Amino acid sequence: MKHAAPDQELSVREASGEDARIDAFVTAHPDATPFHLATWLRAVERGCGQRARLLVAERGGEMVGYLPLTEMRSPLFGQALVSSGFAVAGGVLGEGVEPLAAAARALGLPTVELRGGALPADWLVDDETYLGFVKPLAADDEAELNAVPRKQRAELRKALANDLEVVTGGLNLADEHYRVYAESVRNLGTPVFPRALFREVLKNMDADILTVRHHGRAVASVLSLYFNGTVFPYWGGGVEAARRLRANDRMYFALMAHARARGCNRFDFGRSKAGTGPAAFKKNWGFAGQPLCYAKWSSGPARDVNPLNPKYALMVRTWKKLPLPVANLLGPWISRGLG
Structure with missing residues (x-):
């Protein structure tokens, strides 16, 4: 050329x-x-x-x-x-x-x-607001487990011992994923994105869904993107029972293995706001936060669409209390303007 x-x-x-x-x-x-x-x-x-x-x-x-x-x-x-x-x-x-x-x-x-x-x-x-969390994937499950810091590794072992089923797919899992994700973000006080956005990404990009089920019911699910050897778990969450079952831990560990099988060598855990619980969760997995x-x-x-802005505090508290059908009806109309 x-x-x-x-x-x-x-x-x-x-x-x-x-x-x-x-x-x-x-x-x-x-x-x-x-x-x-x-x-x-x-x-x-x-x-x-x-x-x-x-x-x-x-x-x-x-x-x-x-x-x-x-x-x-x-x-x-x-x-x-x-x-x-x-x-x-x-x-x-x-x-x-x-x-x-x-x-x-x-x-x-x-x-x-x-x-x-x-x-x-x-x-x-x-x-100063956001941190990114990226690190290489280990060679196999055993090495991945040993790379997790001791305290989180103990939690992960408990998750692996639970009666949880892991399934992967695409559009066939889209409705199940949306139900889990919508409940998860409602519980965080955030409007859910339009269902059509997830479907468009699944139809047109290198993307898939990994879902964790307990007794046949989805309790955690993540839609991930794949690009140039990196997996990006992007839209993920769990229902209320996920915490007790440690389903999110099981989900991310399973995704690491799934991404390795797809030929990935890096795991991009996405961004989190500095000083928040999600940032601490990723650090517990051994990811070092880098300023974005x-x-x-x-x-x-x-x-300013930062949900940590004090002027949105009442909105977040109110959203958490909305019945899920109401939140799912109003959420896509609101969230399409957040970007």
Whole structure:
């Protein structure tokens, strides 16, 4: 392949009808995540109704940089361009950080949020709120178990001794997974995402579901993404009985084995807010939290959808008390604007 000379002028434009070309660029980039894929943004677009905006930087016709954006519009949470929507990662890949950032601002929304990637100068940077948890997978189950710190290893052994069944699949497990996940997030005070988002991801991306059952009833379930040798357990949770049964421990340990069998060598436990219970849970598994750098530009008051914000405290407490059918009815309408 002939590469453009570095002294050629760089240009930025919004791509249209070039998803395959963009996904090839993303897959070849060492810093990419599945949330950079055009396929991810299209799943969000179809599943949540939020428009994808794909900016590419080119030199001599060759794609050298890329910024995936989701156009979030919500009557409750305002408007923003987010890279990437409904994701924990995104941001600029490759060259052209400043011109890509300028092009994003020129799209006319009041706020632009970048979740990782190369960050433009003079934007507001937050490297304190979130931690990311990633580590290599061990060679086999025994090595994986021994890699878990002693206290958590003891809990995991109890989980392995319980009468739990592990099943894996795709769309055939989607309804079961959604029931478990919806109950889990309701209990945390968070609106559930639209069912269509999960189905679009399962249909169009390298993704599957692993579910833990007790006496035939699903008690924990996780929808995971696979990308360039890394497994991303992304939407997971458990019902109330899961804690007693240690079903979440069983689920993540089983997912490590399942991912190894699929050829993965890294486990990305996702992000958690620093100082929270989920962050402590991941540290107990032997994952060291690394700060995630996010950047934001705003032409006015920036939106804040952080559930730890005190102004949302009453909303969270109220949501936890909603009957599950009511939460599942209202949740997708609200959550499609969170992004």
